[in-house]
Amino acid sequence: xxxxxxxxxxxxxxxxxxPWVFSGAIKPTRDTPQGGAVVDxxxxxxxxxxxxFYSSASQLRVRAATWQDDEPLDATWLRRRLAxxxxxxxxxxxxxxxxxxxxxxxxxGLPGLIxxxxxxxxxxxxxxxxxxSRTHEITSALVELEEPDGIYERSDAxxxxxxxxxxxxxxxxxxAPPAQLRLRPxxxxxxxNEPPPLLxxxxxxxxxxxxxxxxxxxxxxxAYCAGxxxxxxxxxxGGFSLYAALNRAAALTLVDSSPTALALAxxxxxxxxxxxxxxxxxxxxxxxxxxxxxEHRRFDLIVLDxxxxxxxxxxxxxxxxxxxxxxxxxxxxxxxxxxxxxxxCSGLLSNDLFQKIVFGAALDxxxxxxxxxxxxxxxxxxxxxxxPEGEYLKGLICRVA
Numbered sequence: 001x002x003x004x005x006x007x008x009x010x011x012x013x014x015x016x017x018x019p020w021v022f023s024g025a026i027k028p029t030r031d032t033p034q035g036g037a038v039v040d041x042x043x044x045x046x047x048x049x050x051x052x053f054y055s056s057a058s059q060l061r062v063r064a065a066t067w068q069d070d071e072p073l074d075a076t077w078l079r080r081r082l083a084x085x086x087x088x089x090x091x092x093x094x095x096x097x098x099x100x101x102x103x104x105x106x107x108x109g110l111p112g113l114i115x116x117x118x119x120x121x122x123x124x125x126x127x128x129x130x131x132x133s134r135t136h137e138i139t140s141a142l143v144e145l146e147e148p149d150g151i152y153e154r155s156d157a158x159x160x161x162x163x164x165x166x167x168x169x170x171x172x173x174x175x176a177p178p179a180q181l182r183l184r185p186x187x188x189x190x191x192x193n194e195p196p197p198l199l200x201x202x203x204x205x206x207x208x209x210x211x212x213x214x215x216x217x218x219x220x221x222x223a224y225c226a227g228x229x230x231x232x233x234x235x236x237x238g239g240f241s242l243y244a245a246l247n248r249a250a251a252l253t254l255v256d257s258s259p260t261a262l263a264l265a266x267x268x269x270x271x272x273x274x275x276x277x278x279x280x281x282x283x284x285x286x287x288x289x290x291x292x293x294x295e296h297r298r299f300d301l302i303v304l305d306x307x308x309x310x311x312x313x314x315x316x317x318x319x320x321x322x323x324x325x326x327x328x329x330x331x332x333x334x335x336x337x338x339x340x341x342x343x344x345c346s347g348l349l350s351n352d353l354f355q356k357i358v359f360g361a362a363l364d365x366x367x368x369x370x371x372x373x374x375x376x377x378x379x380x381x382x383x384x385x386x387x388p389e390g391e392y393l394k395g396l397i398c399r400v401a
Contacts, residue, residue, distance in 0.1 A: 002033040002054070003040040004062060011043045014050050014064060017386040019106050021052070021062035032056065035164070036129035038073045053111065053130030057164030063111035063128065078134065079141040081109050086145060089380050099183045099200070101212050101380040102146075107390040108382070113138065116208040118200055120149040121177045123208040126168070127159050139173050150174035154208045169203070177202040180267075181209075195246055196271035199237065199264055206236060206261070213345075213393050214239060214305065215378040221303060221341045221397065222247040228300035231255070231292075231333065233285045233326075238265030240303045240341075241278075245269060251277040253299070255288050286322075289329040301339040302330045308346045319346060320357055327361035331369070331400050340398045343375070347392030354394050368401040 006014070010025040021041060033039050035056035041049045041064060051073060052064035065073055085108040089100055103115035105127070112128030122142055126132045132155070139151055151174060156167040182197035202209040222243035227250050232241045235254040244252060252269075256262050259282045269275055281288055285306070304326055309319035323344060330340055344354050355371075362369040375395030377383065383391040 001040055002031070002037055003042055004029070004033070004054070005042045005046075006044055006049070008044040011047075011049055014041060017064075017067060019052065019064040019111055019387060020060055020389075021064065023059050023061040026061055036133040038130075053128065055129050055163055057129070058162045060162075063106070063130070065109060065111055075137045075141070078110075078137055079145070082115075082138075082141050083145055084108070085110065085115075088382065099198075099210060099212060099215070101378075104381055104390070106387050107384045114208070115142065116210075116212060117146070117148075118177070118181055118202060118209060119183055121175075121181065121202065122146060122148045122151045123154050123202055124151060124172070125157060125208065126153065126155045127157055127163070129163050129165065132163075132165055132168070135172065143173060148174060150177055152177055152202055154202070179203070180264075183210075195242065196268075198239070198242065199267050201237075201264060204260070205264070211236065211239065211305075213377045213381050214343075215380075217341075217343075217375045217378070217395055218243040220373060220375060221301075224301055224339045224341075224397065225249040228339070229253075229298075231299040231302045231330075233289070233302065233304050233330075234306050235265055235303075236261045236305075238268045240305065241265065242268050242272070244301075245272050245276055245278075249276050249301075251279075253279045253281065255281045255283060255285050257282065257284055286326060286329070289326070289333065293329060293332055297333065298335050299333055299338065300335055301341070302334060304330055304340070304342040306343070306345075309344070309349075316348060319349065320353070323349070323354070323357045324361045324364075327358050328365050331361060331365040331367045334367075334400045336401055338400050339372075340369075340400050341375075341395065342398065343393065343395040345393050347389055349394075351391075351394045355396065358396060358398070362400075370399045370401070371396050372399055373397040 005027045006025050033054040037054045039054045040051050043049055048069050050064040051066045052062045085103045098119045100117050102117050103110050103113055112131040114125035116123045151172045153172050154169050156169050181200045200210045218239050225244035225247045229251045230244045230249045232254045235256045241252045241254050254265055262280045309322050377393050
């Protein structure tokens with residue numbers, strides 16, 4: 001088996017079961033492993049540390065997957081890890097919907113693999129050389145374990161380029177999913193009526209078709225929406241607005257740059273028997289918020305759920321300015337005592353820094369802000385303690401005086 005040797009003093013993170021080994025931590029060698037190959041990782045003194053998957057293109061050169069020297073990373077290992085991940089989701093699925101994340105990459109010991117379930121269909125993201133080269137084994141294991149109607153690939157995330165891989169999408173097995181799939185969303189506690197089906201676009205939608213990580217948060221934000229004028233920014237398919245409407249919001253304004261996303265949101269809200277007054281705005285959220293400020297419009301509750309602003313460390317400063325700008329604008333549009341539900345899905349932005357950015361926006365807006373709730377992933381997105389990078393989604397529900 002191929003191996004890589006770490007430079008002296010670089011073994012501690014791996015000994016603490018952090019799965020990432022960057023190129024700068026590895027000693028140069030003339031025998032470079034092939035991309036996607038299984039490699040042993042050795043300390044400078046030759047001691048065995050872990051076994052993982054090698055990337056020939058990414059600066060993230062090895063993703064460790066086992067710390068047991070007698071465990072091969074073969075098809076049996078892959079099936080066992082997938083079965084463990086599926087078993088972990090069983091309690092969540094019992095109380096939730098037919099939409100759920102079944103495998104969450106490093107956090108489930110399956111680095112580079114995402115598997116989402118939408119009804120009887122599975123959607124996979126193969127984000128590394130190792131997982132892309134094991135497409136057949138992954139598909140076979142999922143067919144055996146889940147018995148889906150079809151498995152669709154949505155490997156079009158930015159990280160594929162860092163792996164030297166092109167974007168890839170299409171049907172891997174079975175039947176193709178319908179253009180729009182209807183799913184029962186999570187029902188908030190205390191809500192008398194069951195939510196209507198939620199439309200998901202697997203092939204043409206964002207991510208794998210839906211933002212499963214926000215499932216529980218939509219219900220939490222809805223608790224503040226009764227009688228409120230709600231502004232839903234970066235609304236995509238209208239998940240937050242759907243729950244706000246179900247909790248008797250007085251009026252909704254949905255803003256997204258994508259007309260296709262707004263059409264999906266419109267279709268979702270059309271399934272409500274008595275919808276509130278709804279306005280759909282196709283435009284740049286930053287520009288629209290400035291326009292609303294100039295028009296002296298006010299809202300009782302604003303949701304900020306922007307896309308990832310930080311894709312690499314050298315973008316951190318610019319992204320921090322963008323987060324501050326958008327939160328400042330939102331605070332200026334809220335009535336005294338209004339609610340701000342603000343999120344960041346940038347894994348490179350820490351919870352502490354995100355709170356400091358929101359605090360800076362509050363100072364510039366001359367508003368007193370209280371944190372009512374802290375929000376994160378839905379339960380089907382577990383975070384491994386040895387891999388804090390998996391905790392990418394962070395949110396605050398704030399009262400803005």
